[in-house]
């Protein structure tokens with residue numbers, strides 16, 4: 001019997017609404033999940049705010065104390081510190097109640113992870129989490145704290161080896177950097193890798209350092225990749241990684257800015273592409289934590305994460321969007337599916353095959 005926990009909490013919705021790029025996103029996800037009746041098959045959990053020491057399992061005391069100092073500051077000009085300090089600036093502007101926000105978002109992924117540790121679930125879902133760019137002492141790329149690293153640190157109290165998978169179009173640099181020297185956490189990121197595209201890291205030659213050499217796996221991709229090629233490279237590499245690394249648990253960042261038509265993305269994936277990856281992950285039947293991340297077409301993010309929730313539950317859901325609080329936002333088609341874009345695929349078959357052979361031929365024989 002599959003036991004699936006799901007974080008759903010109105011106070012978290014309010015916290016995430018502080019980010020202008022994703023306002024209302026978590027509310028749309030939760031209402032669509034509810035509209036399909038999936039909540040009755042989930043173990044729905046309220047959030048538990050992270051304790052300071054849990055956030056400090058990764059972030060520096062200086063950074064967290066800075067966020068505490070700013071918690072009641074409405075406008076950075078009121079504060080003597082330079083806004084640019086600790087990464088609080090253009091893509092991570094000061095938000096009111098910033099420490100409360102960080103404690104809530106980190107808490108959401110820890111609450112989900114705890115259900116895997118105590119055995120009350122074998123799958124945990126937290127679409128509020130997945131903030132993969134935050135560094136130890138710096139906010140980056142809309143990410144103010146790295147809930148993923150904190151959750152992996154907590155999971156390592158029970159699970160020896162953790163495989164981290166990142167499906168977001170942006171390289172999961174914050175998580176990779178945190179475990180760059182570790183053999184116990186293998187990071188596997190598929191992302192766009194092109195000059196000028198954020199964050200600019202994640203080359204195929206980026207394999208980790210020291211004891212962690214070969215435990216960072218990066219799949220650099222170009223614009224326009226479609227479901228079939230993405231599924232091929234994902235399935236081929238995951239098979240080899242699972243056989244070589246034998247993880248005890250999996251953590252999956254499902255940032256859906258790899259979907260066709262995302263305002264900040266340039267890939268051509270549909271729900272089928274994400275679904276193929278999640279089905280392959282589920283087939284290994286390991287305790288797994290699924291997290292959110294990017295995704296700036298708000299209704300498509302709700303479509304994608306609701307669809308993935310249904311896959312995880314093993315439920316078939318209708319392609320007609322059901323009645324829900326935000327129904328009118330899904331017009332004019334009111335369809336669950338997302339159309340494949342017409343952006344040309346710049347990834348040749350040779351590009352894909354070369355990626356696979358380089359990674360399997362040089363990197364994965366070294367475990």
Ligand SMILES: CN(c1ccc(C(=O)NO)cc1)S(=O)(=O)c1ccc(-c2ccccn2)s1
Pocket residue numbers: 021091133140141142168169170198255257264293294295
């Ligand atoms: C910092 N950037 C990121 C960082 C992270 C992401 C992300 O989704 N990571 O997973 C996306 C863009 S960026 O340089 O591309 C942008 C900065 C600000 C952007 C923006 C775009 C539209 C509206 C408001 N802000 S994009």
Ligand SMILES: [Zn+2]
Pocket residue numbers: 168169170255257293294295
């Ligand atoms: Zn992203």
